[in-house]
Amino acid sequence: MKKILLLGGANTQIPSILTAKKMGYYTITCDYLPDNPGHKFADEYHNVSTTDKEAVLALAKELQIDGILAYATDVAAATAAYVSEAMGFPTSPYKSVDILTNKDKFRAFLEENGFCTPRARGYSSVEEAKKDLENFKFPVMVKPVDSAGSKGVARMDDAGQLEELVENALQYSRCKRFIIEEYVEKYRYQIAGDGFSVDGKLVFRCFANEHFSNKAASPYVPIGESFPYDMPKEVHEKVHAEIQRLLTLLDMKTQAYNFDIRIDKDYNVYLMEVGPRNGGNMIAQVIEKATGIPFVEYMLKAAMGEDCSELKMVEPEGFWSCYILHTLKEGNFKRIQYTDEIKKNIVEEHIHVKEGEKLIPFTGSNGTVGVLILRYDSMEEMLHKMDNMYDYITVEVE
Known part of the structure; x- marks a missing residue:
C-alpha cells in the first residue's frame, strides 16, 4: 500500500484525508496539534510541525513515504515542495513555491517580470x-x-x-x-477560486466572486466565494493567460492553485496571490459539485506522481457558493439561526465548534465557526444573498 504524508489535520484538511483513504493510500498526518480533528481519520499521526522542513523531511525518510501533500495550507506548501525535491518526488521547484508563499518575494517577482502589481x-x-x-x-x-x-x-x-x-x-x-x-481598487468582485496545472499548463480553473463585508470585524477577510465568476468570457480568458504566464516563468509542474486576483476598470489583471495549493473554505468541494471534476483526487494523484493528463477544463453548471459562518462579537457559541429564505439553498452544513465554545470576532480563518455549501437558482439570487448574508444567518453567542 502506498503511503502519503498529509501536512495538517485541521477541519480544512479532513477532505484530503478521507479521499486519500478512499483511493487506497495509507494515510499519515503530522502537525504540532495532536487534538486536531483530522488525525482521528488517518492511519497514523506524528507530532511534527508542518513548517519545520528538516523535521518533516526526516519523518518522510523514516516512514518511507511515496508522496506528500499540503492541502489547503499555504504555510506547509513550501515544506511539501522541499521534501518532494529532496526525495526525488515530482514537484514544482521549491524556489518557485517559496516565491509564491512569501508576499514580498512574490511582489518583487511580479514587478521584475512586468506584471501589473501595486x-x-x-x-x-x-x-x-x-x-x-x-x-x-x-x-x-x-x-x-x-x-x-x-x-x-x-x-x-x-x-x-x-x-x-x-x-x-x-x-x-x-x-x-x-x-x-x-491599495488596489477592484472593479466589481475580487476573483477567487482554484486551478490546476499539468506539466506547467493551466488545464483547469474555476474562478469565483470573492465576498467581503464591512460589518465583519475585518473587511479584508473573505466571508465566502460564489461560482461562477460574474464577468464576460474574455475577462476569464485574460486572467487565465496572466496566470499561465506566471506559471511558465516559475517553471511550475503538476499541482493545484488558489487565486486572489483583482481587475481594474480597464480589465488590467493584478495577481494578488497565486497560492501553490488549493483553497480552504471547502472551495474544492464546491468546485466538485459545480463541475463534476474530482478535484481532491487530482491533488492526491499529483502528490503521488500519478498521471493527471486526462484533466480538462469544465465550466461550472448552476450557481454555487461556500459561506464562512462567523460571529460579529465575542461570546460563547449558542446556536445558528437560518431564515426560511436561506434554508432552501443550503446543501451542506459543517459546524466546527461546540455549544458553549468561546468565539472571537472574524478577523481571520481562526474565527471560523463553520462552512456552508449553498446552491441557487440564478446569478442574481446568489450574489444578492451572498452580499447580504447577515439578513439570513445569525450566529448567536451569549
Whole structure:
C-alpha cells in the first residue's frame, strides 16, 4: 500500500484525508496539534510541525513515504515542495513555491517580470518602514509576508497607524517580516477560486466572486466565494493567460492553485496571490459539485506522481457558493439561526465548534465557526444573498 504524508489535520484538511483513504493510500498526518480533528481519520499521526522542513523531511525518510501533500495550507506548501525535491518526488521547484508563499518575494517577482502589481516592499522593523513611507501613495495595506487565512491584514490610511498595524502583522509572521503595498481598487468582485496545472499548463480553473463585508470585524477577510465568476468570457480568458504566464516563468509542474486576483476598470489583471495549493473554505468541494471534476483526487494523484493528463477544463453548471459562518462579537457559541429564505439553498452544513465554545470576532480563518455549501437558482439570487448574508444567518453567542 502506498503511503502519503498529509501536512495538517485541521477541519480544512479532513477532505484530503478521507479521499486519500478512499483511493487506497495509507494515510499519515503530522502537525504540532495532536487534538486536531483530522488525525482521528488517518492511519497514523506524528507530532511534527508542518513548517519545520528538516523535521518533516526526516519523518518522510523514516516512514518511507511515496508522496506528500499540503492541502489547503499555504504555510506547509513550501515544506511539501522541499521534501518532494529532496526525495526525488515530482514537484514544482521549491524556489518557485517559496516565491509564491512569501508576499514580498512574490511582489518583487511580479514587478521584475512586468506584471501589473501595486508598489510593495517587505520590511523587518517599523523603523525600516518609516524611512520608506514617503514613497507610497496612501491608502496602503499592511500584511505579514507569510501568514495564512488573511490573519494580520489591515488597511493603513495614514502614517500614524504604522506601529499598531505592524505589531499586529508581525504576530502572524513566522519569519517576522511584513509587507506594505499600495491599495488596489477592484472593479466589481475580487476573483477567487482554484486551478490546476499539468506539466506547467493551466488545464483547469474555476474562478469565483470573492465576498467581503464591512460589518465583519475585518473587511479584508473573505466571508465566502460564489461560482461562477460574474464577468464576460474574455475577462476569464485574460486572467487565465496572466496566470499561465506566471506559471511558465516559475517553471511550475503538476499541482493545484488558489487565486486572489483583482481587475481594474480597464480589465488590467493584478495577481494578488497565486497560492501553490488549493483553497480552504471547502472551495474544492464546491468546485466538485459545480463541475463534476474530482478535484481532491487530482491533488492526491499529483502528490503521488500519478498521471493527471486526462484533466480538462469544465465550466461550472448552476450557481454555487461556500459561506464562512462567523460571529460579529465575542461570546460563547449558542446556536445558528437560518431564515426560511436561506434554508432552501443550503446543501451542506459543517459546524466546527461546540455549544458553549468561546468565539472571537472574524478577523481571520481562526474565527471560523463553520462552512456552508449553498446552491441557487440564478446569478442574481446568489450574489444578492451572498452580499447580504447577515439578513439570513445569525450566529448567536451569549
